[in-house]
Amino acid sequence: MFDKSEVLYYNITCVIVRWIMRLDVKRIINTPGDGIEFNEEFDLSDVDFGGVCPAVRPVSVVGTVRNIAGMLRLRFDLDTELSCVCDRCGVRIEKPFHVELERMLATELEDEENDEILLLEDGGLELDELARETYILNMDTKTLCREDCKGLCPGCGANLNIEECHCKKETDPRWAELQKLL
Ligand SMILES: [Zn+2]
Numbered sequence: 750m751f752d753k754s755e756v757l758y759y760n761i762t763c764v765i766v767r768w769i770m771r772l773d774v775k776r777i778i779n780t781p782g783d784g785i786e787f788n789e790e791f792d793l794s795d796v797d798f799g800g801v802c803p804a805v806r807p808v809s810v811v812g813t814v815r816n817i818a819g820m821l822r823l824r825f826d827l828d829t830e831l832s833c834v835c836d837r838c839g840v841r842i843e844k845p846f847h848v849e850l851e852r853m854l855a856t857e858l859e860d861e862e863n864d865e866i867l868l869l870e871d872g873g874l875e876l877d878e879l880a881r882e883t884y885i886l887n888m889d890t891k892t893l894c895r896e897d898c899k900g901l902c903p904g905c906g907a908n909l910n911i912e913e914c915h916c917k918k919e920t921d922p923r924w925a926e927l928q929k930l931l
């Protein structure tokens with residue numbers, strides 16, 4: 750159990766962390782031509798895809814919010830390096846992950862169905878939540894070490910990208926001839 754001082758400390762930490770990740774755009778809402786730049790890093794190593802958490806490094810989110818003729822446009826690049834396992838051969842691979850996102854920001858939504866527009870809450874945006882959602886929605890459903898990965902032999906388990914299948918010997922025609930003689 751926590752004692753009282755520990756609970757208090759924990760709460761304070763959470764408040765500070767959330768405050769840092771909130772993008773406040775109030776300053777530019779009424780000033781066309783103005784903009785805000787941001788450059789943040791998020792830890793998404795807890796996001797689990799079927800038992801694998803590929804974001805082993807910090808996820809960087811670099812972008813801008815611009816007021817273009819009274820409309821707020823958000824755009825950012827989300828980048829990280831993924832550590833995952835090839836679905837066919839099981840080899841661990843590292844590969845870059847990159848998403849570009851562009852959305853309009855609005856203080857009220859006229860069309861709830863339109864996901865091109867994000868709703869501001871009290872003139873701000875939860876950038877950590879948006880980064881998390883963008884990361885999850887853009888994750889590949891299939892991971893391959895290379896497009897033409899040959900996978901593992903179902904018979905002997907050999908990784909066919911780097912070695913010959915060991916079952917082949919048994920189906921070698923010469924071996925079959927020899928077996929007939931025996
Ligand atoms: Zn592979």
Ligand SMILES: [Zn+2]
Binds near residue numbers: 903904906
């Ligand atoms: Zn084999």
